[in-house]
Amino acid sequence: MTGRWRLGPLLRLYRPALVAAGLGLLFSLVGAAAVARWEDRVNRIEFENAAETQSLIMQNGMNEYISRLVALRTLFESANEEITRSEFETFSARLFERHPGMLRVAWVPRVNRRERADYEAAAIADGVSGYRIKSLQGEGFATAPQGDEYFPVFYSTQPKTSLVYGMDYATVPDRRAVLERARDNDQIASLRAQLYGPRENGQLPNALVVVPVYAKGTSRDTVADRRRNLAGFVVGIFDLPLLMQSIRVTTGASSAVSVNVYPPFTGQIVSMAHALPDYSSAANAPQAMRDVAQGLHWSGQLKIGDTDWQVRAMPTPDGPLEMTYDRAVAVLIVGMLLTLSLATYLMLASRNSRRLSLANRRVLEVAQTDILTGLPNRAFFLSRLDEINGQLNDGGVTFSILMLDLDRFKNVNDSLGHGAGDALLRQVAQRLKSALRASDVLARLGGDEFAILQQGCEDQRAGSTELAGRIAKLVAEPFLLPGHRVEIGTSIGIAIAPDHGSDQEQLLKKADLALYRSKSAGRNCFTIYDEAMSAELEARNTLEGDLRDAIALCQLEVHYQPFVDALCGARRGFEALVRWRHPTRGLIPPDQFIALAEETGLIVPLGEFVLRRACADAAGWPSDLTVAVNLSPIQFKEADLFDMISAALRDSGLPPQRLEIEITESVLLERGAENHAFMERLKSAGIELALDDFGTGYSSLSYLTAFPFDKIKIDKSFIRNLTHQPRSSAIISSIVTLARGLDMSVTAEGVETREEFERLKALGVNFAQGYLFGRPQPIDRMLFDAPLQPSQLDAA
Template sequence: MRTLGQPQLAAALGVVLAGGVLAALVRAAFLQVRRRVRSRRSLAASLHALDHAHLRLVAAVDNMSQGLCMFDRDERLVLCNARYREMYHLTGPAARPGILLADLLRERAASGTFTEDVDAYRLHLRDALASGRRIHLQTELPDGRIVAVVNQPMPDGGWVATHEDITERQRALWQIAHMARHDALTDLANRLLFSERMDDALARLRLTGDGFVVLTFDLDLFKAVNDSLGHPVGDGLLRAVAQRLRDAVPSDCTTGRLGGDEFAILQPAGLMRRDAAAALATILLAAIGAPYDIDGNRIEIGISIGIALAPDHGDDTSTLLKNADLALYRAKAAGRHCYRFFEAEMDAEARMHHVLEIDLRNALSRAEFELHYQPVVDIASQRPCGVEALVRWRHPVFGLIPPDRFIPIAEETGLIAPIGEWILRRACTDAASLPPDVTVAVNLSPIQLRSAVLVETVQEILAEAGLPASRLELEITESVLLQRTSGTLGTLHRLGALGIGIVLDDFGVGYSSLGYLRLFPFTKIKIDKAFVGEMGQRSDCAVIVGAISGLARALDMKTTAEGVETADQFALVRAAGCTQAQGWLFGRPVPIAALDFSETPLLADLPA
């Protein structure tokens, strides 16, 4: 039997089924089969597209920078991405679909990324989701990472949560906020933060009555250190001071750098705030006053501290800071490296300070300065061997003003340079008219010593006055010796090489160091009057004077005992080995015309 091909089969069927109902039925069945075939092909294509879309979705979710997880209304995990598992150190089974939220949190606790109470956290979250609004949370993990979590409710009762590691961003924000309220150099509170803390303290004062203390202080002679050793060393010194403050100041205090070398401390205190402030100030004087080694430079400084009590000395930030500053000025005037409490009369003194500062700017051009001279006596012969030039300001309103009232103002304003040069020029001119064996001593400001043309200026003045260099003595204080620079040392050596005497004034107080006597070419040491005045009452003062005198002899230096006021004191300094003496016993400072250089010993009744 021959097999029919498709054309033949179709033709045969067409013949057989050419008419009638049977043909219609067959045609309908054929169309239905064709539609089914097409439907199956469409379904396969749809399934293929769906699989492809699913793969793309999985890839997108797993490559998100945020962790993502979805929970159904029964708190079962529907899905979570790879970033979520990575963030919380979870393995695949630990974050499997279907796991309950509580169990997932316990898995996180086991991995060290969850420390809260599981049930409390779950109940709080469900209560918050019930409101239907998005929930933002921020948490810090035990390893220090900071994670922001956003929970978004879904209509079916479930929710989607995203977890983002914002550690770097948050730390940057914290750093910006910190920088806005802290000093960049020392990391102490800046003026803004310090003022905010004072406002807070004042608010507590009004609410509870708890008082507090404000201490302000700056570094004595910081400008000299900064100018002579350079700003990097100055900055290093400020950082070292800040570290000492962190070590010394109690943690409940606020320590701030208000600018330059100006610092302040806010100290909580009760009824005994005056005693508490005095105790803290004493600690600060010792801690900050100890020597520093900054980049190989040994630096010795001190601080002057002003103290204001709240509410005793003010009930607002501005008044308290102003009054603490006034007390600071009083501490400086008292000799530095000490503390003073605010007193009401300081306000009047501040106004006077301002008036003097204005008038001082014109005093030189108005010829209001004059020099007085105090004799210096040779102890062996009891005759004058020199004079010290002491400037006075004859103010048109306030009369004769002593140097301790206006020299600090001159140094603050920079007027000391022209005033100092005038003093030196006038003293040399006056000394030229004195007996040829009489020397003249002139005090030299640290600011003058930093001048690059000081040596040339001194040479010019000596030449104009016709005064031999050997008859001029330049007195410097120990503050100059803080500037251990080649420039300072070179200037002193050059002055000494001219034959000028270099005198160390007020030795024995302040920052005294025997190393200075080796580093600098001194020809004389002046022993501070504080030791001389106590020699008759305190044996230790007599020992110190004797030791300084003996040391000077060994170094081929002369010694002048300052502040000799009685014959007994003269006898004591002579017995201690001092070579010269100065004080009211031999005469007060007087104008040049009133000096007496007669041959009669000033103390003829004492045995030679």
């Protein structure tokens, strides 16, 4: 009785603790199970993201190989004369010299009955001994019988002793089918090809890729046109294992994922379950599709031409993506420990105060945390800065403020969407955290702005520059977003206390000034504040005020530089260029105030002044001369821009056909639909449109087809390299060919020598502009004389 009497009060005394312990154990088990399910989902998501990334890397690598085959087609279709065997071998070798996955490249011309003897003789004359057009019969070759049409291997990167020369693809059913498919659809076609002749080292079947080539200048609009105008095919045979391994090595692909590539489905489902892959990234990975399907795997496709090959990915055995449940175990352990703590806590009768303390702490953390990145926010940063600054005043250690701004982040948001921008910010936050010490403070201030407090360095200046350099290098490395590879940079401004002051507001302002200097210096760099920056800011503010006055008081001038017809040398018009004649500083060049005008919005009234003045001046020129005026990207955001242009033409009396509007590529990156509609309105009014500085920006060919341009202006940087860099000639020639195909003219800017001008004429440029033909001049010094003759050009 005594024992039971004593047990009852003990049970009543510890009942809350026992109940809490029981509930805590239950919740721990439930929580561990929930976390295990969550870990399972997270592991799957991480694996699928990694697999998709590897698949994308493989696809990009394959596209690079195929694009080089397309370059061979361009060689055949753009050449004025027949491509020789030597030219083919040299060009092919250069294209694929660092691409070991290409087994061989061949030129397969279309040969009719009458041409057969000539082709055979030509090949023998080129050194291919005993060349003859031959057909495949069994495991060997025989002379091809007479027929109306042949598709023999004529050029090849194989040694000239190879049996492949002369093999008629028309006699191999699967290869003939892929040739016809490529020809009729005017597209790249492929198939899984068995090599003919001796196999080396048990080599697996390869991928054969076919690119149709048509006679230069002929139509390919219909199937009939394409069959009639076919010139032949560029054929590439890829060594898939070597190609894929090369891509993975070159790109530093993750070893956590095993990737298998299988041939395209043929309808034989049962046999495919046992099919071996043409390539596997891990020797001990399951090979058959049925084995892959039994475990965690990801399925996708690798597009080679018009054929989809099958891709299967699995986590590498014992790799980081193998299913683990460490967090679930940790949750269970932590839950049990918390349960024990809670029971003890209840016994000590302090549960309520403890809960209140935890709640207050959590509220404070949420209030000082950036939700997107999990970093401290502006409020926490300022609070911590105030605390450290107070310690400095009491004899504490020196510290630095690093202000960071991401370069080209706006391009990511505009082109990929805000979801991609948020994902990028999270990745940037992780990289920044990895570069810091535990004592450093990293915060996101808002948008793409971050800030760092660094203290306790033996040499604070050296420590800050070392950290800034490390951060710049980290952020410059590519970021992998779902389906995209993004490259950005960061501009950094540094202020050091107490060298640059001890007032919090002044330190932040000086770090911002240093950040502004980094942006102005070309971005992706860091700058430490110096006193000259404050003076520069004051000078910039003064210059901005002077520019406002200059626009209001008409202190701006418009000078004109001629552009000429490349064939006859006759002047075809003038480009309007703004100049600022300051009352005390004299003539200020545009590079010192145009950027300022764009940043402050003054470019809008300045641009209107230039356009109106240019139209008014050009109205008095001979009727065969046009005037070209640049529009800033900032002006495109003005709703009344079209009305302003129309008013300038109407007030001056200048016909719209004599006005040419020059637009830079940056205009096309934003508000694509609105800008396209605006340009169509300009075209419908009769105004000419030119794409300015082509080649210095993104140079997307889609701009040329999507937007209604009449002219392409090649940037002067290509002209400077024209006479000593063959690549510049090749680029200009390609631009000219492309422009002709799109019914556009081409102007070369920055022509300064007779040699450059003659070279540009040979390349087919329509117009030329530069110091060779005249420097920019005010209206009262312009000459409207006869066409420039060669002697005059030499004198110029």
